[in-house]
Amino acid sequence: MSEAAATLSGPVEEIDIRELDDIIENQFGNDKENLIMILQAIQRRYNYLPRPALTYLAPKIGVPFSKIYGVATFYATFSLEPRGRNIISICLGTACHVRGGERIRERITDSLKIKDGETTPDGRFTLESVRCIGCCSLGPVIKINEDMHGRIGTDEVEKVLNQYE
Amino acid sequence: MKIASAKDLEKIRKAYAPSLYHPEGIKINVGMASCGIAAGALEAFEKAVEAFEDDDRINVCRTGCIGFCEVEPLVEILADGRPRVLYKNITADKIIEAVEDYQNGASKKKWILGQMRDPRCVLEDDLGNPIDKIEPIEGIPFLEDVPFYKNQVKVALRNCGYIDPDEIDAYIAKKGYLAFIDALHNQEPKKIIETIKDSGLRGRGGGGFPTGIKWATAAKHYGDRYIICNADEGDPGAYMDRSILEGDPHSVLEGMLIAGYAIGSRQGYIYVRNEYPLAVKRLLTAIKQAESYGLLGDNIAGSDFSFHIKISTGAGAFVCGESTALMASLEGKVGRPRAKYVHTVEKGFRESPTNLNNVETYANVPAIVLKGAGWYAGMGTEHSKGTKVFSLVGKIQNTGLVEVPMGASLKQIVFDIGGGVPKKKKFKAVQTGGPSGGCIPERFLDLPVDYQKLAEVGSIMGSGGMIVMDQDTCMVDVARYFLDFLKEESCGQCNPCREGIKQMLDILTSICQGNGKDGDIELLEELGAMVQKFSLCGLGTSAPNPVLTTILYFRDEYEQHIHDKKCCAGVCKELFHYEIDAEACTGCQVCFRKCPQDAVSGEKKKTHSIDQTKCIKCGICYEGCKFDAIKIC
Structure with a gap:
């Protein structure tokens, strides 16, 4: 098993409490109204929402863990599982859809053998679909990490994916 | 420096305006909204900055999006006494050449979208055209005559693509904040609300509720009133709010300030979609700048009025565009809508009177206050103004x-x-x-x-x-697409929406897969009427619209899917196959080379054929054929 795969299936994430305190207290003042932005900050740090971070967060802001879990599962951006090194966001907004976005998604799923929301066993890619990133003039669009790939043809998918390790 | 009066604004305007219209040397404006950046504007910008670093006569700047996304990156080049020329498709490899071309008299006509006749926005029309004495370049059309721009009237987008969104002085140079300062010093809150009412402005987020009436009702209720800007632009295919926030964030802040003063609020929130990081960044910069000028904060411009604006980001939930869900989300909760027996203008965010408008609505407000309700109401139709x-x-x-x-x-x-x-x-x-x-x-x-x-x-x-x-869009598939979207985005708390949408989606999916049967269309209509009538919030009550209108106007396509098992648009895979038209095929071998399944066979210059058992209908051959020889059957 590769190292990356070991981390993915691996046990509990090591959590640095000082880092969490910095997010929860210093940046967001222990305010429960900031819950969504706190979760976003935690996800930015760990690439997902590790459970120990959420159990630590609950008493700090006075919101039961069950409610935090509710928020974390309600909003599409949050992931409770570790994600891959590269995040593919395929835009399935209407403009991309009518310009063949679905076919691009099929090429990616065929090529990587993963479905929406899944991560490749080697931890290289996570596939996520998003609804419109507002770059409709470039549709169909895929975003890999922060790079935008616009007007992509079905036959160009492999070439684009090969740019990422 | 703190701004206390209209005179202070005028001073800034006079100091900054020359750099907008009569810059020293050459000024290069690169359109850098998200759409431009995705098309390569950032690389072009960096290339130009690097190349002209040591050249004092050339100044590289950024602006928002001027709207014509198809030909981005768009780069405007201007110099004092010379016409302003807008170059299209200027990627990093072309920007230096474009600048050289401008210096040599702008002869690369194919690269040029047009030259500007008048760079003023609607608020500046009393100032006179600053470039009317400049001799235009022959053979280049005026931007105002290009079909794309010809019939446009820019009010909400008045500054997008014309100014640097990160410069408050640029906004002030376009008469920004003048409406607010004038309202604050010279107008009673009630009068402002009357102006907004008389203008006929209606909510631009979708509902179309009269803005003035909303403001008046919010102002009537007691408590800590809140002003919220809905920037959770979730409709796929709509990005006007993103463009305004990225291209002219101060217009939204000013609109909110005027609303805050008119309604009697001290606190505003902007709820921005998580997918718009650049908009958040530019808003944060704009808020900081407004605070440093004393336009946001306590005792603004020496008055009793205090107003603060905070930004909150969403986390990917379409339903949060609905006002009650948005307010729940703003409180850090799950974004579920509630029934509106009590309206949010009475009890909204934190159970207090809350006025929520959309980005575009706020961007219109300063223009209306400055130019008057009559001016705005003079545009549009009987019930839809502006x-x-x-x-x-x-x-x-x-x-x-x-x-x-x-x-x-x-x-x-x-x-x-x-x-x-x-x-x-x-x-x-x-x-x-x-x-x-x-x-x-x-x-x-x-x-x-x-x-x-x-x-x-x-x-x-x-x-x-x-x-x-x-013709390549299948209307049944479009209906299925929207329901699939809404099934994912339904918050799930009311049955008609949660179950009804799912049932309708199941029927549509089976039609698209070739398993449609008699009575499916009628069942969809029946279910649609039920979901419309009994859902709790706007998401559910409007969810069947795409299905019902496609049935109404494209019933024949539904029937072809159900009875003939055919999808003429070539989208529903079980209902069509590709064939090569022997007469049109030139044997160029493009499809042969591109097919990922090796399903195409045929020798060079001889008619090709497709092995249907191997074909996965990925459409690569259909998209790639230059001779229209691949037919949908």
């Missing part, structure tokens, strides 16, 4: 953002401004209003676009997305 921004996307030649007076016809917008459908394909429908809207067929192209007329044909204005569809 202008509206639309995003023209999908199968259209000129993708981009356009702002036209209400009442412009669909034909004017899609064909005159948008340039129609590309690749000589046939126009089929235009979808308005996002997942809550409907698909409007060709026979209604003369329809004047306003709130009422769109409702009459079963669609809605929505936030202004217009997705154009052509």
Whole structure:
């Protein structure tokens, strides 16, 4: 098993409490109204929402863990599982859809053998679909990490994916 | 420095305006909204900065998006005493050459979109055209005459693409904050609300509720009143709010300030979609700058009025565009809507009176306050006043953002401004209003676009997305697409929406897979009526619209799917196959080389054929054939 795969299936994430305190207290003042932005900050740090971070967060802001879990599962951006090194966001907004976005998604799923929301066993890619990133003039669009790939043809998918390790 | 009066603003305007209209040396404005950056504007900008670093005569600047996204990156080049020229498709490899071309008299006509006749925005029309004495370049069209811009009237988009969004002085130079300061010092809150009422401005987020009435009701209720800006632009295919936030964030802040003063609020929130990181960044910069000028904060401009604005980001939930869900989300909770027996203007955010408007609505407010209700109400139709921004996307030649007076016809917008459908394909429908809207067929192209007329044909204005569809778009698949979207986004608390949408989606999916049967269409209509009638919030009550309008206008396509098991658009995979037209095929071997399944066979210069057992209908051959020899059967 590769190292990356070991981390993915691996046990509990090591959590640095000082880092969490910095997010929860210093940046967001222990305010429960900031819950969504706190979760976003935690996800930015760990690439997902590790459970120990959420159990630590609950008493700090006075919101039961069950409610935090509710928020974390309600909003599409949050992931409770570790994600891959590269995040593919395929835009399935209407403009991309009518310009063949679905076919691009099929090429990616065929090529990587993963479905929406899944991560490749080697931890290289996570596939996520998003609804419109507002770059409709470039549709169909895929975003890999922060790079935008616009007007992509079905036959160009492999070439684009090969740019990422 | 703190701004205390209109005189202070005028001082800043006078100091900054020359750099907008009569810069020293050459000024290069690179359009750097998200759409431009995705097209390569950042690389072009960096290339220019690096190349002209040591050249004092050349100044590289950034602006927002000027709307014509199809030909981005767009770069405007100007110099004092010389025309302003807008170059199109200027990627990093072309920007240096473009600048050289401008210096040599602008002869690369194919690179040039146009030259500007008048760079003023609607608020500056009393100032005189600053460049009217400049001799235009022969052979280059005026931007104002280019079909894409010809019939546009920019109010909400007045500064987008013209100024640096990160410079408050640039906004002030375009008469920014003048409306607010004037209102604060010279007008009673009640009078401002009357102005907004008289202007006929209606909510631009989709609902179309009269803004002035909303303000008046919020002002009537006691408590800590809140002002919220809904920037959770969730409709796929609509991005006007993103463009305003990225191109002219101060116009939204000023609109909120005026609302805050009129309604009597001390605190505003902007709820921005998580997918718009650049908008958040520019808003944060704008808020900081406004605070440093004392335009946000305590005792603004020496008055008793204090107002603060905070930004909150969403986390990917379409339903949070609904006002009550948005307010729940703003409180850090799950974004579920509630029934509106008590309206949010009475009890909204934190159970207090809350006024929520959309980004575009706020961007219109300063212009209305400065130029008067009569001016705004003078544009548009009887019940829909002013202008509206639309995003023209999908199968259209000129993708981009356009702002036209209400009442412009669909034909004017899609064909005159948008340039129609590309690749000589046939126009089929235009979808308005996002997942809550409907698909409007060709026979209604003369329809004047306003709130009422769109409702009459079963669609809605929505936030202004217009997705154009052509012969290759399957209307049953489009209906299925929207329901799939809404099934994912339904918050799940009320049965009609949660279960009804799912049942309708199951029926549509089976039709698309070739398993449709008699009675399916009628069942969809029955279910649709139920979901419309009994759902709790706007998401559910409007969810069946895309299905019902496609059944109404494209029933024959549904019937072909169900009875003939055919999808003429070539989208539903179980219902069509590709064949090669022997007469049209030249044997060029493009499809042969591109097919990932090796399903195409044939020798060079001889007719090819497709092995149907191997074909996965990925469409690569269909897209790639230059001779239209691949047919959908």
